[in-house]
Amino acid sequence: MEKWIVSSSPHLREGRSTQGIMRDVLIALLPAAAAAGILFGPRALLLIALCVASCVAAEWVCRRVMKRENTISDLSAAVTGMLLAFNLPVGLHPLMAVFGCVVAIVVVKQMFGGIGQNFVNPALTARIVLMTSFPSPMSSWVQPFAYLDGSDAVTAASPLGILKESAGAGLPGYLDLFLGARPGCLGETCALALLLGGVYLVARRVIHPAVPLTYLAVAAALSALAGRDVLTELMTGGLLLGAIFMATDYTTTPVTLKGRVIFAAGCGVLTMLIRLFGSLPEGVSFSIILMNLLVPYLEKWTRPRPFGAQKEGRGRAG
Amino acid sequence: MERIVKPYRVHGGARVPHRKNTAHAETRAMPAPARVLLPMQQHVGAPCEPLVKKGDRVLVGQKIAGSGAAVSAPIHASVSGTVAGVEKVLLPGGRVSDAVVIDSDGSMEPDPSLRPPKAETLEEFLAAVRESGLVGLGGAGFPAHVKLRVPAGKAVDTLILNGAECEPYITSDHREALEHPQDVVEGARLVQGMLGIPRVILAVEDNKPDAIAALRAAAGDAPGFAVLPLRSRYPQGAEKVLVKACTNRKIPLGKLPADAGCIVMNITSAGFLARYFRTGMPLVQRRITVDGSAIQNPANVLVPVGTRIRDVVAFLGGYRGEPRKLLMGGPMMGLALPDDGAPVLKQNNGILAFGGADAKLPEPSACIRCGRCVAGCPMNLEPLLLEQLAEQRDAAGLARSGVAACMECGTCAYRCPAHRPLMQAIRLGKNLVKQAGGKN
Numbered sequence: 001m002e003k004w005i006v007s008s009s010p011h012l013r014e015g016r017s018t019q020g021i022m023r024d025v026l027i028a029l030l031p032a033a034a035a036a037g038i039l040f041g042p043r044a045l046l047l048i049a050l051c052v053a054s055c056v057a058a059e060w061v062c063r064r065v066m067k068r069e070n071t072i073s074d075l076s077a078a079v080t081g082m083l084l085a086f087n088l089p090v091g092l093h094p095l096m097a098v099f100g101c102v103v104a105i106v107v108v109k110q111m112f113g114g115i116g117q118n119f120v121n122p123a124l125t126a127r128i129v130l131m132t133s134f135p136s137p138m139s140s141w142v143q144p145f146a147y148l149d150g151s152d153a154v155t156a157a158s159p160l161g162i163l164k165e166s167a168g169a170g171l172p173g174y175l176d177l178f179l180g181a182r183p184g185c186l187g188e189t190c191a192l193a194l195l196l197g198g199v200y201l202v203a204r205r206v207i208h209p210a211v212p213l214t215y216l217a218v219a220a221a222l223s224a225l226a227g228r229d230v231l232t233e234l235m236t237g238g239l240l241l242g243a244i245f246m247a248t249d250y251t252t253t254p255v256t257l258k259g260r261v262i263f264a265a266g267c268g269v270l271t272m273l274i275r276l277f278g279s280l281p282e283g284v285s286f287s288i289i290l291m292n293l294l295v296p297y298l299e300k301w302t303r304p305r306p307f308g309a310q311k312e313g314r315g316r317a318g
Numbered sequence: 319m320e321r322i323v324k325p326y327r328v329h330g331g332a333r334v335p336h337r338k339n340t341a342h343a344e345t346r347a348m349p350a351p352a353r354v355l356l357p358m359q360q361h362v363g364a365p366c367e368p369l370v371k372k373g374d375r376v377l378v379g380q381k382i383a384g385s386g387a388a389v390s391a392p393i394h395a396s397v398s399g400t401v402a403g404v405e406k407v408l409l410p411g412g413r414v415s416d417a418v419v420i421d422s423d424g425s426m427e428p429d430p431s432l433r434p435p436k437a438e439t440l441e442e443f444l445a446a447v448r449e450s451g452l453v454g455l456g457g458a459g460f461p462a463h464v465k466l467r468v469p470a471g472k473a474v475d476t477l478i479l480n481g482a483e484c485e486p487y488i489t490s491d492h493r494e495a496l497e498h499p500q501d502v503v504e505g506a507r508l509v510q511g512m513l514g515i516p517r518v519i520l521a522v523e524d525n526k527p528d529a530i531a532a533l534r535a536a537a538g539d540a541p542g543f544a545v546l547p548l549r550s551r552y553p554q555g556a557e558k559v560l561v562k563a564c565t566n567r568k569i570p571l572g573k574l575p576a577d578a579g580c581i582v583m584n585i586t587s588a589g590f591l592a593r594y595f596r597t598g599m600p601l602v603q604r605r606i607t608v609d610g611s612a613i614q615n616p617a618n619v620l621v622p623v624g625t626r627i628r629d630v631v632a633f634l635g636g637y638r639g640e641p642r643k644l645l646m647g648g649p650m651m652g653l654a655l656p657d658d659g660a661p662v663l664k665q666n667n668g669i670l671a672f673g674g675a676d677a678k679l680p681e682p683s684a685c686i687r688c689g690r691c692v693a694g695c696p697m698n699l700e701p702l703l704l705e706q707l708a709e710q711r712d713a714a715g716l717a718r719s720g721v722a723a724c725m726e727c728g729t730c731a732y733r734c735p736a737h738r739p740l741m742q743a744i745r746l747g748k749n750l751v752k753q754a755g756g757k758n
Contacts, residue, residue: 003642004641004642004643004644004654004655004656004657004658005642005643005654005677005678006654006655006656007643007654007679008654008739008741008742008745009649009650009651009652009653009654009726009728009741010649010650010651010728010729010731010732010741011643011645011649011650011652011654011672011679012334012335012486012649012650012732013679013680013731013732013734013737014332014732014733014735016733016735017680017735017736017737018683018684018686018735018736020735021686021688021735071683071684074683076686114684115683115684115686116684116685116686116687116736117684250686250687250688250689251686251687253687254689255687255688255689255692255700255702256689256692256693256700257689257693260689303700304692304698304699304700305698306571306697306698306699306720306723307329307558307562307568307571307696307697307698307723308558308568308569308570308571308573308697308723309570309571309720309723310570310571
């Protein structure tokens with residue numbers, strides 16, 4: 001007589017896994033990583049590798065110390081490492097980068113319970129911690145292709161910095177912006193590569209296109225209202241990187257599509273407010289983190305009504 | 319015949335693999351098994367009481383159990399032979415029921431007193447449907463005579479024949495549409511005429527174009543009839559989803575299709591009604607799909623109700639490899655059985671057996687809040703939230719979050735990339751709410 005397995009239905013699974021989703025995100029980040037290598041040289045690739053390795057190592061050690069089941073195989077720590085590296089200037093001291101990785105994984109992610117539990121984006125929070133800890137190294141931009149003639153130390157102003165300081169004189173052209181030939185964080189400059197990654201994520205149904213499109217559309221509309229050049233606005237700073245890869249992070253955004261679209265719209269508004277009126281040139285990181293903090297409220301406001309429920313019988317207190 | 323081109327929009331669902339391996343093979347009829355077990359509970363409602371005792375000789379179609387309760391359905395002998403006694407059997411889902419056990423004499427001799435029932439008035443019709451023992455053949459097992467009695471004050475203008483068959487593997491309704499399309503249409507016209515319903519929609523998922531064509535041809539220009547191809551997306555056949563797709567109406571929470579002006583009936587049930595009113599033979603046999611990686615020769619089989627699953631499997635050449643999981647119903651909503659000695663029930667449309675990797679589910683990991691369960695829920699619930707509340711044993715929170723609305727289609731758990739046992743947690747949550755309600 002065989003021994004039958006008795007379990008709760010459904011007895012079939014779609015075949016997707018957390019690891020598979022994270023792998024898709026890593027694949028989507030590859031074009032931008034390649035662009036960083038071309039634009040900023042081998043040092044960019046080394047920094048990416050260092051951040052990925054540090055994040056994975058930090059997660060491994062952390063889970064060991066907490067005596068919890070190890071989760072590095074879900075690849076989420078590798079994604080965090082890659083995203084954090086994308087938010088750093090290529091010339092940053094490696095130890096500072098490692099410090100950022102430890103903050104992202106240990107403080108922001110694991111101390112709150114690990115994957116799915118952190119309430120703010122680990123990579124962005126680490127970037128903000130690095131910016132406030134090391135303001136000067138974190139805003140020392142290098143000209144693209146400077147590595148070719150060995151002039152690594154040449155620092156330059158980022159396009160948003162130029163906008164802030166000198167109202168636009170000396171901005172790179174659209175083609176340079178699109179291909180990423182401008183100073184900036186190593187993974188944020190190449191619009192083409194980021195868009196490729198975004199298309200891949202949409203095609204693989206990892207993200208819903210409404211989220212990045214809402215973020216970009218709101219930012220574009222506000223910059224048009226403010227009389228700024230819309231395309232330049234969209235292709236500078238970390239806007240594309242943030243809209244495609246950070247504002248779509250599952251854990252730190254609402255669970256309903258409606259909630260996510262409102263989240264993205266809020267990010268667009270905050271980004272433009274910071275860019276137009278703040279003393280910092282760039283506002284993507286802060287706007288996403290601020291919206292992360294609002295997620296519990298967004299969830300409460302966008303809770304779906306069960307199918308067939310009467311209006312007055314909504315029956316859902318938050 | 320009226321043409322409806324497109325179904326209305328429905329929320330959520332999932333793309334499931336079809337695996338309709340048995341769709342294109344003629345139904346095989348199974349000879350009388352040595353013994354049948356007829357549980358007294360093969361329907362939603364009150365269990366039946368046996369009308370026969372050990373040693374009685376019974377004939378095919380003879381009523382052997384009934385109940386005076388309003389919501390119940392009588393049970394008939396599915397083989398001719400001798401009553402061996404009344405035994406306890408474990409029903410799928412864990413309940414224990416008495417079952418009349420009949421040892422077959424192998425002759426399948428029908429009860430000579432069976433006559434086509436008289437149905438000139440609605441009352442006669444409903445009484446005859448009750449005596450037929452018919453319950454919803456799509457899986458729910460709701461007594462048909464109760465479903466067809468429209469509550470006073472409610473107007474029903476649409477009869478929906480459910481041929482969606484959205485579960486993977488299962489093709490028993492598909493074969494009914496191909497083998498007996500005339501019976502399906504005749505049964506539907508009977509109900510239409512008796513209840514005075516203007517519109518009849520035969521709804522079939524569009525992965526069965528041959529069934530759609532067969533039903534269209536059979537319906538011809540019958541007044542008020544339309545065949546509606548549904549999107550092949552699980553769970554199109556769930557009552558609330560189906561009513562929305564066919565009529566754009568929402569069944570209010572906790573209400574019946576009649577509250578949205580609809581009656582929903584399985585197409586095999588309609589085919590059965592046509593045959594019953596022609597011959598008088600009650601529900602004693604049914605078509606089941608037998609499939610899965612651990613079945614030697616998958617097929618649709620016409621089996622006497624109460625045949626033990628292992629006898630059906632043996633008739634098809636036995637198991638392949640080592641079977642580890644046995645399901646009554648489809649892989650999305652079917653119940654896992656602890657024993658293949660369990661009998662085939664009236665409402666049972668499939669038996670699936672799986673071996674090796676197919677029998678196991680992946681290990682769960684932490685929820686990443688991807689929202690796929692929320693986007694997939696046809697009832698617009700938030701399964702991840704319900705799971706948390708169930709883990710916290712928060713009955714009040716579960717009730718507020720609408721856990722009672724869940725129809726257990728399993729789409730959330732199917733889609734979850736973290737393989738959370740969402741369905742199990744939600745079932746626990748429903749019980750918590752029931753228990754808490756009982757205390758107040």
